[in-house]
Amino acid sequence: MLSQPEGSKDGPVHIELRPQSAHAVDAPAKLRARDVNVFYGDKQALFDASLDVPEKAVTALIGPSGCGKSTFLRCINRMNDTIATARVTGRIELDGEDVNDRSIDPVLLRARVGMVFQKPNPFPKSIFENVAYGPRIHGIATGKRELEHVVETSLKRAGLWNEVADRLQAPGTSLSGGQQQRLVIARAIAVNPEVILMDEPCSALDPIATARVEELIDELREEYCIVIVTHSMAQAARVSQKTAFFHLGKLIESGNTDEIFTNPRDTRTQDYITGRFG
Amino acid sequence: MISWAVLAALVLFSAVTYALGRRKLTAQAAGQGRDRAHSRPGYHGAYVMLWVAVPAAAVLLLHGAFGGRIAAAAVQAEKPAAVAALTPQQRMVFYDDVQSTVVGRTPSEIIYAPDVREALDAEAREAVRIEMGLRLAAVAAALVLAVAGFVFSYRRVRPEFRARQHVEGWTAVLLFACSAAAILTTVGIVASLAFESFRFFQAVPPHQFLFGLDWDPQIAMRSDQFATSGAFGAVPLFVGTFLIMLIAMVVAAPIGLLSAIYLAEYASRPTRAVVKPLLEVLAGVPTVVYGFFAALTVGPLFRSTFNAIGAQLLGGPFHELGLYLSQVQNQMALVAGAVMGIMLIPFVSSLSDDIINAVPQSLRDGSLAMGATPSETIKKVVMPAALPGIVAALLLAVSRAIGETMIVTMAAGLQAKTTLNPLDTVTTVTVQIVTLLTGDQEFDSPKTLSAFGLGLTLFVITLILNVIALRIVQKYREQYD
Numbered sequence: 001m002l003s004q005p006e007g008s009k010d011g012p013v014h015i016e017l018r019p020q021s022a023h024a025v026d027a028p029a030k031l032r033a034r035d036v037n038v039f040y041g042d043k044q045a046l047f048d049a050s051l052d053v054p055e056k057a058v059t060a061l062i063g064p065s066g067c068g069k070s071t072f073l074r075c076i077n078r079m080n081d082t083i084a085t086a087r088v089t090g091r092i093e094l095d096g097e098d099v100n101d102r103s104i105d106p107v108l109l110r111a112r113v114g115m116v117f118q119k120p121n122p123f124p125k126s127i128f129e130n131v132a133y134g135p136r137i138h139g140i141a142t143g144k145r146e147l148e149h150v151v152e153t154s155l156k157r158a159g160l161w162n163e164v165a166d167r168l169q170a171p172g173t174s175l176s177g178g179q180q181q182r183l184v185i186a187r188a189i190a191v192n193p194e195v196i197l198m199d200e201p202c203s204a205l206d207p208i209a210t211a212r213v214e215e216l217i218d219e220l221r222e223e224y225c226i227v228i229v230t231h232s233m234a235q236a237a238r239v240s241q242k243t244a245f246f247h248l249g250k251l252i253e254s255g256n257t258d259e260i261f262t263n264p265r266d267t268r269t270q271d272y273i274t275g276r277f278g
Numbered sequence: 279m280i281s282w283a284v285l286a287a288l289v290l291f292s293a294v295t296y297a298l299g300r301r302k303l304t305a306q307a308a309g310q311g312r313d314r315a316h317s318r319p320g321y322h323g324a325y326v327m328l329w330v331a332v333p334a335a336a337v338l339l340l341h342g343a344f345g346g347r348i349a350a351a352a353v354q355a356e357k358p359a360a361v362a363a364l365t366p367q368q369r370m371v372f373y374d375d376v377q378s379t380v381v382g383r384t385p386s387e388i389i390y391a392p393d394v395r396e397a398l399d400a401e402a403r404e405a406v407r408i409e410m411g412l413r414l415a416a417v418a419a420a421l422v423l424a425v426a427g428f429v430f431s432y433r434r435v436r437p438e439f440r441a442r443q444h445v446e447g448w449t450a451v452l453l454f455a456c457s458a459a460a461i462l463t464t465v466g467i468v469a470s471l472a473f474e475s476f477r478f479f480q481a482v483p484p485h486q487f488l489f490g491l492d493w494d495p496q497i498a499m500r501s502d503q504f505a506t507s508g509a510f511g512a513v514p515l516f517v518g519t520f521l522i523m524l525i526a527m528v529v530a531a532p533i534g535l536l537s538a539i540y541l542a543e544y545a546s547r548p549t550r551a552v553v554k555p556l557l558e559v560l561a562g563v564p565t566v567v568y569g570f571f572a573a574l575t576v577g578p579l580f581r582s583t584f585n586a587i588g589a590q591l592l593g594g595p596f597h598e599l600g601l602y603l604s605q606v607q608n609q610m611a612l613v614a615g616a617v618m619g620i621m622l623i624p625f626v627s628s629l630s631d632d633i634i635n636a637v638p639q640s641l642r643d644g645s646l647a648m649g650a651t652p653s654e655t656i657k658k659v660v661m662p663a664a665l666p667g668i669v670a671a672l673l674l675a676v677s678r679a680i681g682e683t684m685i686v687t688m689a690a691g692l693q694a695k696t697t698l699n700p701l702d703t704v705t706t707v708t709v710q711i712v713t714l715l716t717g718d719q720e721f722d723s724p725k726t727l728s729a730f731g732l733g734l735t736l737f738v739i740t741l742i743l744n745v746i747a748l749r750i751v752q753k754y755r756e757q758y759d
Binding site: 077084107108112114115121122123125137138184188191 | 546547640649650663
């Protein structure tokens with residue numbers, strides 16, 4: 001538990017790492033968060049979080065339930081704006097621009113920063129219309145043919161095209177859970193975002209669907225900056241290059257995934273990744 | 279009637295048998311450990327109690343329902359010669375008086391011939407005797423059944439006896455009886471409506487009723503009155519109903535729906551806490567009050583407005599229109615429809631608000647996270663998801679508009695006209711039903727019976743509307759969920 005005496009270090013942690021996450025991340029920071037505090041009413045949910053998120057890499061946010069990792073994620077695309085009592089302080093820079101600045105329109109920001117939620121949430125529309133939703137509202141595709149092209153490429157990039165090509169007019173809700181989650185990923189990438197936020201994208205999926213989505217995340221890493229919140233440390237180890245550990249609303253430490261998992265600096269991180277709490 | 283004492287005794291006896299059943303089981307199972315009994319003691323108690331109470335209560339109920347009629351029939355079966363000589367109508371009055379004497383009511387003031395008078399007393403005594411006998415028989419039968427039920431069921435109470443299954447069987451029967459009562463009542467209502475309508479359609483052919491353009495049910499009430507044939511074409515009534523419903527929905531649907539969207543999606547929590555109850559106050563206003571409002575405030579306001587506009591137009595290129603507008607009266611379809619629309623606003627907004635709130639937040643989040651604005655989210659995601667429910671809410675409002683009577687009676691006039699002009703006076707089906715059935719009426723003239731014809735037609739129309747609503751909802755369900 002938490003009251004573990006300081007300094008009692010156990011032997012080395014054995015978590016198998018995939019080769020691609022073994023090399024260090026030296027890409028430039030796409031997102032820079034500095035001293036981010038979040039309050040829900042009187043309750044403070046996040047304390048002075050500072051984190052650099054690299055370009056074209058997967059950054060995993062891990063930590064026990066209620067540790068503030070999802071809260072942090074929702075600051076990046078200002079989804080906390082939709083909660084009336086939420087208040088955010090500090091700076092979060094996307095390419096050097098503060099997303100909380102008055103000049104930033106959250107609607108335009110969210111077109112640059114896509115999001116995938118815990119539970120698959122396809123709209124009550126056809127598969128085609130689900131993917132076409134973003135391009136339509138942002139006027140990305142002009143004309144029917146171009147729209148069809150965007151939908152097709154997005155579904156292909158999300159690895160769903162072969163499964164749904166013959167039934168694009170079927171309701172999005174008719175797909176299986178894993179397919180729905182890949183559908184909403186296709187929906188997110190259809191507007192060409194720069195960053196994709198994923199809030200426990202596999203927690204509602206079975207192991208096979210999870211593996212399929214993880215594979216997809218790994219492919220998407222080559223084009224996007226991805227931030228993923230996950231409860232599964234194995235998943236963080238498998239898909240991410242950088243990991244940040246949150247605990248009780250504080251960002252305890254962050255670094256290259258292989259370092260965090262093999263040689264954490266903080267005992268709390270070590271206790272968490274070795275399964276002592278959480 | 280069975281006295282309350284008998285019922286109280288039955289209840290008490292059931293309670294005692296419940297306790298006895300429980301105790302027997304507990305005593306028997308006690309020695310063998312708790313797990314040996316199949317059912318919990320309460321089930322055994324309930325099993326015994328049901329066998330005691332239900333058959334006995336059924337007998338008492340049957341007596342209550344049919345005892346009086348059986349007794350009356352038995353009394354009338356053997357008539358004294360003096361009574362047999364009376365005409366059927368006189369005999370009816372005679373037996374009414376017998377019944378009055380029995381229960382101690384003041385009999386009618388008819389002075390009977392001496393021999394009939396004597397027969398009356400004799401028959402009253404006879405009736406009392408038969409009723410007492412029947413009552414005694416019922417109580418005795420109930421007692422026998424209760425005791426027999428107790429003996430039968432108490433002997434079956436054993437640890438291995440499956441009392442729970444039996445009690446649950448009884449429960450299922452009880453629940454079925456309740457739902458059957460509701461269904462049978464509906465069937466009864468429809469049947470009586472259909473029966474009376476059939477009598478009406480014997481007098482007035484259905485095609486004349488359904489497609490006739492004249493509604494003038496003034497017909498001779500009694501055979502000695504000068505007879506006019508009367509006209510029973512229902513088209514003007516249905517056109518009037520449709521017109522007023524349409525006006526009401528034109529007012530209620532947009533205002534109700536948009537205020538629901540405001541409440542559900544835009545209003546802050548404190549605003550919502552004030553606005554929603556205020557809107558629902560409107561729903562608590564009695565329709566008569568809306569009727570006053572329509573007849574005394576809105577009607578004169580509309581009239582003076584239209585008259586003023588008409589006066590301006592007089593002599594100009596629209597002289598004819600001006601002439602018409604300047605002569606518009608207080609009572610018109612527009613007034614009734616508009617006020618009814620206001621009455622329906624809280625109905626539409628409250629239902630739609632609940633439906634919009636039921637759309638999962640995850641869909642809104644998904645849309646907002648795509649960079650959609652709140653209004654795009656509402657138009658393209660929330661409303662399509664809520665549509666089946668909203669359609670159902672609107673159709674419910676339509677059936678309320680069709681069924682509403684008071685406002686129309688007070689504000690739309692009573693003239694049956696086939697017109698779609700909102701400034702004209704119209705009348706609706708429900709208003710006509712009320713006017714046809716109020717006051718002293720004879721229930722075999724086509725005039726009164728036509729009310730049932732109207733009722734049946736209205737029932738069929740609302741039924742069709744409901745079926746359509748259900749189909750729409752199902753269709754969208756399939757598509758979206």
